[in-house]
Every structure is written in C-alpha cells, then in structure tokens.
Amino acid sequence: MRAVAVHKTGDTPELMELPVPRPTPGEVLVRLTAASLNPIDAGIAEGMLPMPQVFPLVLGVDGAGEVVAAGEAVRGPAPGDLVHGQFLRAPLGNGTFADYAVVTEHPDSGALQRVPDGMPADIAAALPTAGMTALGALEAIGLRAGQSVLIVGATGGVGAFAVQLATALGAEVIATARPGADRWIRRLGAARTVDYTAGDTAEQVRKTHPDGIDAFLDLTRDTARFGDYAALVRDGGAATSVTFTAPPELVASERIAVSNFQMADKPDLLARITAEAASGRITVPVQRTITLDETPGVLARSAAGGARGKTTVRV
Numbered sequence: 001m002r003a004v005a006v007h008k009t010g011d012t013p014e015l016m017e018l019p020v021p022r023p024t025p026g027e028v029l030v031r032l033t034a035a036s037l038n039p040i041d042a043g044i045a046e047g048m049l050p051m052p053q054v055f056p057l058v059l060g061v062d063g064a065g066e067v068v069a070a071g072e073a074v075r076g077p078a079p080g081d082l083v084h085g086q087f088l089r090a091p092l093g094n095g096t097f098a099d100y101a102v103v104t105e106h107p108d109s110g111a112l113q114r115v116p117d118g119m120p121a122d123i124a125a126a127l128p129t130a131g132m133t134a135l136g137a138l139e140a141i142g143l144r145a146g147q148s149v150l151i152v153g154a155t156g157g158v159g160a161f162a163v164q165l166a167t168a169l170g171a172e173v174i175a176t177a178r179p180g181a182d183r184w185i186r187r188l189g190a191a192r193t194v195d196y197t198a199g200d201t202a203e204q205v206r207k208t209h210p211d212g213i214d215a216f217l218d219l220t221r222d223t224a225r226f227g228d229y230a231a232l233v234r235d236g237g238a239a240t241s242v243t244f245t246a247p248p249e250l251v252a253s254e255r256i257a258v259s260n261f262q263m264a265d266k267p268d269l270l271a272r273i274t275a276e277a278a279s280g281r282i283t284v285p286v287q288r289t290i291t292l293d294e295t296p297g298v299l300a301r302s303a304a305g306g307a308r309g310k311t312t313v314r315v
C-alpha cells in the first residue's frame, strides 16, 4: 500500500510502499478514503509523543474510510461500515496517510465512530482532532451566551471550529487573523478580528474592550504572551491553553480560572462535534484538499505556519 512515513525519528516524511497492516484482536482494518492534517503529525515524526512506536512509522491521526476486516472480539464496527475518527493507538506507526490503517475498537487514546449518513469522507476526516479540541477547550472555559472570548490562533483548524462553536453559543468572538484571513473568520462568526501582525494584540483588544473580556483561548505556542492575554480577562473569568502555554503561577491564580487543556473522553467529544456538523450548526472548515503524493511536501512546509482551517488528504 502507499503510505507517508518516516524510517526513523526526525526523518523527512516520504511516500513509501509498505505492507497492509493486520488487525490484532480488538482492532479493525480501515481502507481510507480521506485523512486530514494536524500539527501533531510533524510532532509525531519528530518523536514528540511519549508513546511506543513502530518503524517505518506511518503518519496521520485523523481519517475516514471503510472497515474491511475486524480482528477477534470486535463487537462494534463491522466490514462495510463507513467510519471516521482519531486513529491514535499504541504503538504509533499505523497512521491515516495511507491506503489502510488499523485502529482499536475501544481506543484508550483515540476515537472511532460511524460516519453520519450523507457526510462526505473529507468532511468526516477533517472533524476529529481539531473539532474535539475546540469543543473541549470551550467547555473548559465554561463559555456562555453573552460573554466575550478572545481566540488567539483563530485561523487554524482548531480556531475555525472554536470561532463557530463560540458564536453558536451566543458569545462575542474576538479572533486573531492576518490580513487576508480576516473576512473569512468573520464569515465564520467572529464579531471582531485583530491583526496580530500589526502591533500588540493585547493592546488592540484593550482599546475595544476597556472593561476587559470574559474568557481567553490560546491556540498558539506563544508562551511569552499568555500572561498579557490573561490580564485582559475580568475577575471571575477563564483562560485555557491547548498548547500548555499557561504558566504554573497563573494556573494557581484565584482571580481567574486558568488551565492547560487536556482532552478527555474523546469518543463523547467526537460524537458531539460530529452532531454539530451534521445538524448544520457549524460548517467543517476545509480550506484545501491535497493528494497523498503531495502530503510529504505539504507536511514539510507546514512548519512555516500559514494554516487556514483544515487541509484534507484525498487517499
């Protein structure tokens, strides 16, 4: 089968011909039709996830496709079922940038479920990691209707989901966006955008919201700025980082509730974010679709930033 993989940690991902993986008891084999990119793909190639690995290590955590075989003791998905999810399993190395991947039926770290009737494969593949993170992180800050929230890093995969979910809740969304991405992010629901390349973001928000904001969601790796943004949050408000940028002294703060978000109960989050998309309450922000052949090059360039919504892979 074709697969985008690395021979060892730190290698540049390349398209390879590899054997089709075999499902062990409790696993299913999926013939993929679509996958989607996430920043964690590059992290896995660099060995950043503290999980056992097998090499060649096939990359890709999000995918959608058809179950073609089930190992012993599989009770749920059956051959012929269309499924999607976050294909994280130990050992890492049977990812979704491939013709086939194996996934556990009851994953301890991923999530797999049937694709809702009529949902296209690329949409199903774009939902899992970014959608679950956006939903979980907004719940972590307890955002409610009528509140204001600053979303920093709003133009990426997680951000494009978070902007829509927060807007659907009835919150006022202030989203960071470079020029060129601002109109798109306002179409997704942001009430206001801040150009983070044109001066201090916190200062710009303070001008429009002199009494502060209710919540802050950090989707960037800009550790140095977390405190500046958290300072905008009114007493009793909340802030969370999905990238562990919240420093311990702020996590201990009694003025506002600060956390470093860690995803829990992924099957529940996947079911609920998929229901949001299936109902049309949010759109799945696919901005670009590439082929498996193009994937190594796009992964290599992703370190330079510039992600807009989700990029999906047609397998």
Ligand SMILES: NC(=O)c1ccc[n+]([C@@H]2O[C@H](COP(=O)([O-])OP(=O)(O)OC[C@H]3O[C@@H](n4cnc5c(N)ncnc54)[C@H](OP(=O)(O)O)[C@@H]3O)[C@@H](O)[C@H]2O)c1
Pocket: 038, 039, 040, 129, 130, 133, 152, 153, 154, 155, 156, 157, 158, 159, 176, 177, 178, 196, 219, 220, 221, 222, 242, 243, 261, 262, 263, 304, 305, 306, 307, 308, 309
């Ligand atoms: N904790 C978890 O469970 C979890 C789960 C999923 C993702 N994550 C993490 O969450 C982060 C976001 O994920 P993603 O999928 O949305 O990534 P992404 O698609 O790569 O998007 C990141 C976005 O942030 C923007 N950005 C970068 N630096 C910025 C800054 N200083 N100010 C404002 N915007 C900035 C980027 O735009 P430009 O490049 O144009 O600046 C890009 O649009 C990643 O670091 C990812 O690893 C964590």
